[in-house]
Amino acid sequence: MIVLRLLLFALLIWILWRMIKKAFDESVEADEEDTNKSSHANNAIKQHQMIQCHYCGLYIPKEEAIHTQEGSFCCKEHAHLQKKD
Ligand SMILES: [Zn+2]
Numbered sequence: 001m002i003v004l005r006l007l008l009f010a011l012l013i014w015i016l017w018r019m020i021k022k023a024f025d026e027s028v029e030a031d032e033e034d035t036n037k038s039s040h041a042n043n044a045i046k047q048h049q050m051i052q053c054h055y056c057g058l059y060i061p062k063e064e065a066i067h068t069q070e071g072s073f074c075c076k077e078h079a080h081l082q083k084k085d
Contacts, residue, residue, distance in 0.1 A: 018028055023078045048061050048062075049061070049062045050062070051072050052072075053064055053065070053072065053073050053074035053075075053078055054070060054071035054072060054073055054077070054082055055074075055078035055079075055081055055082045056074065059073045059076045066078075068082075068083075069074055070082050070083060
């Protein structure tokens with residue numbers, strides 16, 4: 001019975017994954033449409049400028065980054081770790 005439960009669980013995850021993927025694909029397509037049509041596209045890109053975490057190299061939106069004297073970081077932990085080093 002445990003195997004059956006695992007199979008059901010896997011199926012559930014697969015269905016959820018498909019739904020998430022579909023929703024994500026649709027939102028990406030919508031964004032592309034907006035970029036082509038809208039004259040405000042450049043402003044939107046500027047607002048969502050991506051910067052790299054000084055510690056781990058992860059790309060994050062500029063407004064979500066932690067800005068310190070040492071640089072910009074994806075999270076407080078990495079800003080702290082960089083200070084230590
Ligand atoms: Zn980081």
